[in-house]
Amino acid sequence: MSSRLQRVQARMAQTNTDLLVVGPSSHLVWLLGLSPHGDERPVMLIATRDKAAILMPALNADSQRGLTDLPFYTWSDAEGPNVALANLLADLGATGESLSVALDETMRADFALLLLGALKSPRHGFLNDTLSFLRAQKDGAEFDLLKGAARIDDAAMTAAFAFLKPGMSELEVDAFIRDFFRQRGARPEFTIVGFGENGAFPHHHSSERVLKANDTVLIDIGCRINGYPSDMTRVGTVGQAPEGFDDVHAVVEQAVQAALAAVRPGVRASEIDAAARGVISAAGYGPNFLHRTGHGLGIDVHEPPYITATSETILEEGHVFSIEPGIYLAGRFGVRLEDIVFVGEDGPVVLSDLSRAAFRR
Known part of the structure; x- marks a missing residue:
């Protein structure tokens, strides 16, 4: 797990954030060095305070596996992302009600709605107090x-x-x-x-x-x-x-x-x-x-x-x-x-x- 991801997870605890969701964006580049192909197929890094995993289209997974040791939950065009997303959230333990979710503000709206629709009455904001807060402080x-x-x-x-x-x-x-x-x-x-x-x-x-x-x-x-x-x-x-x-x-x-x-x-x-x-x-x-x-x-x-x-x-x-x-x-x-x-x-x-x-x- 990257040191930046660990810092973000520590920040999540400080800000009472339960779930952090990052799309294929510059946030993901900063966090993991990943730059997966971005199109209409949902790609998301999803993290709790102690675990993380990546939702990834199967056709893109092989090109990214060597860049991170995080688990991938892959899905095909024939299957769609819903089952893979549900399994990912269950394995992270993100199944409670009213979770506090920090969303990537640059992520596609349909990705965000897919994620929010898979949760129970989530409370959501953006990354201002978590990832963006840390990213602004250059080393x-x-x-x-x-x-x-x-x-x-x-x-x-x-x-x-x-x-x-x-x-x-x-x-x-x-x-x-x-x-x-x-x-x-x-x-x-x-x-x-x-x-x-x-x-x-x-x-x-x-x-x-x-x-x-x-x-x-x-x-x-x-x-x-x-x-x-x-x-x-x-x-x-x-x-x-x-x-x-x-x-x-x-x-x-x-x-x-x-x-x-x-x-x-x-x-x-x-x-x-x-x-x-x-x-x-x-x-x-x-x-x-x-x-x-x-x-x-x-x-x-x-x-x-x-x-x-x-x-x-x-x-x-x-x-x-x-x-x-x-x-x-x-x-x-x-x-x-x-x-x-x-x-x-x-x-x-x-x-x-x-x-x-x-x-x-």
């Missing part, structure tokens, strides 16, 4: 993997801004970055390239828009290597910066610094958001900060903890998340500066080594 090995991905992002961002020249399209720069990642053994995860007014759309899709002299450029990129991703945003200008750009950049940088200064174990996530948002609001750009200050990063690009105005999450040593305040001026330009931080014992550790200063071409 040293995860830190090293995230740091490695961040180093590739640093190099890709530097190369992308050096590649810029008037006349090329956002899509050309997008393709350059993706090729850069592949050449270094990483998989492109996402790429946003926004010239001029397109930088004012936080989730812009790179387009045929052509770079012109005196344009601003916003680039938000991430790759994945050894199972873990990166995420970073930087901005710059080609030629003369448009009116107000440098002032806005300075405000966003001050917001990043204020958020970083607030990061330490024991602080609420909402306090980090408030620190960044306060700087931007004081400068008169409050309505132009259109999103939360950050999101967690781990196996998934977006995962807990979320750095929002309403988050009650208490930061713990090992939490990893983005700090990415932005100011978006419709029809003109946008400035977002994003770094990933690790919550250390004494405060934040920024994974990127790249300056947030605006690139100049």
Whole structure:
């Protein structure tokens, strides 16, 4: 049994959780290193506080058996999953009434309903206080993997801004970055390239828009290597910066610094958001900060903890998340500066080594 599963089971006891159910998701990758084929056939890891087993379609079982010593309860297309699921639950002793069940929030709804329908009056929630709680606290090995991905992002961002020249399209720069990642053994995860007014759309899709002299450029990129991703945003200008750009950049940088200064174990996530948002609001750009200050990063690009105005999450040593305040001026330009931080014992550790200063071409 994996050490992570044992930690989750101990956490289940602490939170009075009777049953934990995980689908074929990043949760299962983190927990057991399993990534079974996912389709409409139900796949579930089901755990009590001292036992665990896996419901698995028979046609997928052989490819996964060598990755875990947990018992498999297999079923064929001809049989359906119900009998195998009932046997699994009986062998785990999960037959009582009103069991407290923690469900994988990313699992297919029909998988969840199948499981809940096999229990007697279950009480159900999600993994927030159990698996997700532990998964948010990255260990040293995860830190090293995230740091490695961040180093590739640093190099890709530097190369992308050096590649810029008037006349090329956002899509050309997008393709350059993706090729850069592949050449270094990483998989492109996402790429946003926004010239001029397109930088004012936080989730812009790179387009045929052509770079012109005196344009601003916003680039938000991430790759994945050894199972873990990166995420970073930087901005710059080609030629003369448009009116107000440098002032806005300075405000966003001050917001990043204020958020970083607030990061330490024991602080609420909402306090980090408030620190960044306060700087931007004081400068008169409050309505132009259109999103939360950050999101967690781990196996998934977006995962807990979320750095929002309403988050009650208490930061713990090992939490990893983005700090990415932005100011978006419709029809003109946008400035977002994003770094990933690790919550250390004494405060934040920024994974990127790249300056947030605006690139100049």
